[in-house]
Structures are given as structure tokens and as C-alpha cells.
Amino acid sequence: MISVLFVCLGNICRSPMAEAVFRHYVEKEGLSGRIRIDSAGTGDWHIGEPPHHGTRKKLDEVGISHAGLRARQVKPSDFDEFTYIIGMDDSNVANLKKLAGSRDVTVHRFVDFIPGTRYTEVPDPWYTGNFDETYELVSKGCRHLLETIKENHGLK
Structure with missing residues (x-):
């Protein structure tokens, strides 16, 4: 199974x-059984909390469910379990590479x-405070990421 971790x-x-x-x-494409999706943080400040109210509000506005999402911290096993590990900014990417240590893993930049x-x-x-800007970037990146995964892994 292909797996994606956003960080x-x-x-x-x-x-x-x-x-x-x-x-x-992924659900709209009927690929839920073939792609596992998760997210995590490099820090531990919000473990167990739901997404920020601004994130929830934006997702509600566009009709995308955030049910069941809870913050967690990146753990060492993530580097072995996920096909795609994607950092949202350069600091996240650098921290992920540091956490990966000697593991042979590619950390992608979302952009x-x-x-x-x-x-x-x-x-x-x-x-x-600009959740609209974040959503626009995330939606574009997620669409292209899905197309990339479908091409790279022969998914239809």
C-alpha cells in the first residue's frame, strides 16, 4: 500500500x-483502499488536539471532513512505514531529515x-492567520501529488 505522511x-x-x-x-478517485494518509508534527505541543479552529472552519467551508483528526508527533517508525513523507516548510524538512538519521529516506517539500x-x-x-491562502496551496499541491502517485504507481 502507498502511504503519505504530511508534516x-x-x-x-x-x-x-x-x-x-x-x-x-483520494476518496473521490476511489483509491481509499490503496493509499494510506496521515499527518504529524515535529513538535509535541498539541498531541491529541483537534486541528486549529481556522483549519476546521476552512475545511467546513469547502465541505471537507476533518472528523477524527488529532495531532500527533512524528515517530521513528514513520520513516519505515510511509512511502511519501512531505514537509510543509523548509524547517520541517530539515527537522525530518535530522530525525531520520541514517535511514535512507526521501523527505519531500510540499511546494x-x-x-x-x-x-x-x-x-x-x-x-x-490566512487559512484561505494555505487552503489554496494545499488543494493545488494535493491534486498534483495524487496525479504524481497515480502515475508513479500505476493507479487508475
């Missing part, structure tokens, strides 16, 4: 939004799945 700092804004949006797209973007990372709405 941000606290796992309450960007990465759970990406998890929910990507899950929505690399957004063709032609001027963004170098997904801005953190915890600080910017």
Missing part, C-alpha cells in the same frame, strides 16, 4: 489540512508538488 510543526494547521484535503481527493508556484514553502496560518 508541519505542531500538526494542527497545515498538515491536518493537507491530510483532510488529500483524503477527500514541490505545486507546479509553477512562487512559494518556497506553505506559510503557517498559525502566524499569518
